[in-house]
Amino acid sequence: MTNLHHPRLSGLGRNPAAPEDVLVRIAAHRAGRHGMSMRRGPMTDAVVEALLKHDDGDVMTTLRTEQISPAMRRRIATHPNPAIRDARADFVRHLVEFGTTVVLRDLEEVYGQPLASLAAAPDPKLRAAVAGSWYDRPAEVQTAFLADPDPGVRAAATQHKQPGVPPEWWDRCVADPATRGNVAWYIPLTWDQFTQLMETGDEDIQRAVAGNPHLSAEMVTRLLDLDDPLVRVAVAQSRHVDDATRDRLYALVEARRADGDIDAKVAMSWNFSEPDWMHDAPLDERLSYLDCPHAIFRRVLARSRDLPEEAWRRLDDDPDVSVRRAAARRADAPPEVLERLVRAHGDVHHHRPQLVEHPNFPRHALRTFVDESTPNVRYLALQDPELPVPALQELAAAEEPFLRRGVARHPNITDALLDRLLSDPDPNVADDAAANPVLRPTVMDRILTEAGL
Numbered sequence: 001m002t003n004l005h006h007p008r009l010s011g012l013g014r015n016p017a018a019p020e021d022v023l024v025r026i027a028a029h030r031a032g033r034h035g036m037s038m039r040r041g042p043m044t045d046a047v048v049e050a051l052l053k054h055d056d057g058d059v060m061t062t063l064r065t066e067q068i069s070p071a072m073r074r075r076i077a078t079h080p081n082p083a084i085r086d087a088r089a090d091f092v093r094h095l096v097e098f099g100t101t102v103v104l105r106d107l108e109e110v111y112g113q114p115l116a117s118l119a120a121a122p123d124p125k126l127r128a129a130v131a132g133s134w135y136d137r138p139a140e141v142q143t144a145f146l147a148d149p150d151p152g153v154r155a156a157a158t159q160h161k162q163p164g165v166p167p168e169w170w171d172r173c174v175a176d177p178a179t180r181g182n183v184a185w186y187i188p189l190t191w192d193q194f195t196q197l198m199e200t201g202d203e204d205i206q207r208a209v210a211g212n213p214h215l216s217a218e219m220v221t222r223l224l225d226l227d228d229p230l231v232r233v234a235v236a237q238s239r240h241v242d243d244a245t246r247d248r249l250y251a252l253v254e255a256r257r258a259d260g261d262i263d264a265k266v267a268m269s270w271n272f273s274e275p276d277w278m279h280d281a282p283l284d285e286r287l288s289y290l291d292c293p294h295a296i297f298r299r300v301l302a303r304s305r306d307l308p309e310e311a312w313r314r315l316d317d318d319p320d321v322s323v324r325r326a327a328a329r330r331a332d333a334p335p336e337v338l339e340r341l342v343r344a345h346g347d348v349h350h351h352r353p354q355l356v357e358h359p360n361f362p363r364h365a366l367r368t369f370v371d372e373s374t375p376n377v378r379y380l381a382l383q384d385p386e387l388p389v390p391a392l393q394e395l396a397a398a399e400e401p402f403l404r405r406g407v408a409r410h411p412n413i414t415d416a417l418l419d420r421l422l423s424d425p426d427p428n429v430a431d432d433a434a435a436n437p438v439l440r441p442t443v444m445d446r447i448l449t450e451a452g453l
Contacts, residue, residue: 001034002427002431003035003427003431006029006032007428007431008422008433008451009026009035009434009451010032011430012026012434012435013026014038014039015436015437016040016435018444019441020046022445022448024046025453027047027050027051027053027055028453032453033051033058033059034058036059042066043068048063048075052075052076052084055084058087060087061088061090061091065109089110093110095129096123097125101133102129102133103133104133104134107126115130119145124148124150124152124153127148128150128152128153128155131156132159135163136162136163137163142165152178154176154179155178155179158173158183159182171193174193175196181202181205184208185211185212189219191216191218194209194215194219194222197209207230210226211234213276215238215240220238221240229266229267230266230271232249232252233253233271237297239275246294253267253268254268257269275297276300278297279300279304286301286304286307287311289301295318295322299323302318312327312330316328328358329355332360333358334360335361338355338358338361339361342361342380344377347380368381370394375398375402375403381395382409382410385410389412389417392407396417396420401426401428401429404426404429408430408436409435411436411438413436418438418443422443
């Protein structure tokens with residue numbers, strides 16, 4: 001995270017090319033230490049010693065065992081300041097206390113025991129932390145969690161599909177208020193279990209049941225009586241409803257969304273459930289959804305990998321961009337389809353790999369994106385590691401800070417342009433410029449000198 005008052009120091013602190021002497025100097029400043037807390041890889045003893053001299057424990061919270069030498073680990077373990085000595089352990093214990101997912105090796109390191117022992121620890125919050133973070137635990141450990149006297153442990157043990165709940169435990173988990181809401185959405189339900197869950201009247205449990213992929217046609221029919229928008233959308237995605245029922249359910253939810261209903265808006269726009277059963281359906285059944293008026297079915301169809309060429313052509317021209325993006329992720333997507341899609345709509349940065357990283361994407365065309373009018377599309381030109389300097393200069397003059405940040409991180413940036421961005425009015429741009437590994441040591445020295453370090 002950027003230090004808003006001293007962004008060049010926080011950026012320099014996380015610069016992977018910063019030499020030891022720079023890190024030692026910057027450790028004297030809080031903003032520099034803040035940047036150093038985000039570093040990855042080993043730290044020399046001299047750097048850790050500097051942190052011990054100046055730090056109040058913030059960086060010690062983030063330092064991992066593998067980053068520091070055994071000698072420095074011993075120094076920290078015996079440090080007279082408890083804020084430093086106990087920083088990492090206190091941080092992990094706070095995560096356990098608040099029920100947050102914890103890295104398994106951190107649990108073992110802080111509590112000094114293997115996971116199998118921690119799973120039987122006296123503290124129920126610690127057992128719950130292990131249950132919520134150890135996804136590949138042995139069956140006998142999972143059984144112990146399911147039988148745990150603490151409801152928080154049982155809830156953590158059933159929160160995820162993995163490692164799963166054995167069939168002999170399904171009845172008990174459905175009856176248990178601590179676990180029924182978790183298992184309702186993923187275990188194969190009998191009619192009695194389904195009825196038991198529905199009769200709770202709990203809205204969240206009913207929504208979980210509606211999203212269960214193992215429901216029978218009879219169960220789906222029973223859900224048609226509920227007017228909850230999220231239930232209706234889940235039922236509409238079931239393979240057990242006909243086209244007319246599906247259209248009616250979507251229309252009902254859409255009407256409520258138009259009236260400003262928040263649940264309906266969530267169900268239609270922010271709901272990430274999908275008709276996953278389509279992935280295993282026969283080809284002919286999947287192709288029957290090529291003309292479905294609801295984009296989510298066409299989007300799941302577009303994730304197939306065995307469609308005929310005519311189907312791919314239609315999906316590549318689908319009116320919904322999310323469908324076109326899904327189709328473009330197939331291994332043999334044509335280069336012209338990829339370029340046309342990205343040039344028109346940009347890329348989705350949180351979806352990896354990006355379309356511009358597709359093996360068939362014409363990477364030579366990236367630099368031409370500089371001339372596009374849409375900022376998000378122009379940004380993709382920066383994916384070219386050899387983007388010419390004139391293009392970088394043009395993007396560095398953009399009004400949008402995220403474009404200037406992209407230039408500040410670019411490996412082909414010139415010294416002059418980097419120096420300019422170090423003084424950018426947006427602190428995030430200056431931070432990224434200082435963190436660029438091509439930054440020269442002389443400039444690093446100047447930054448430190450100007451800060452009085």
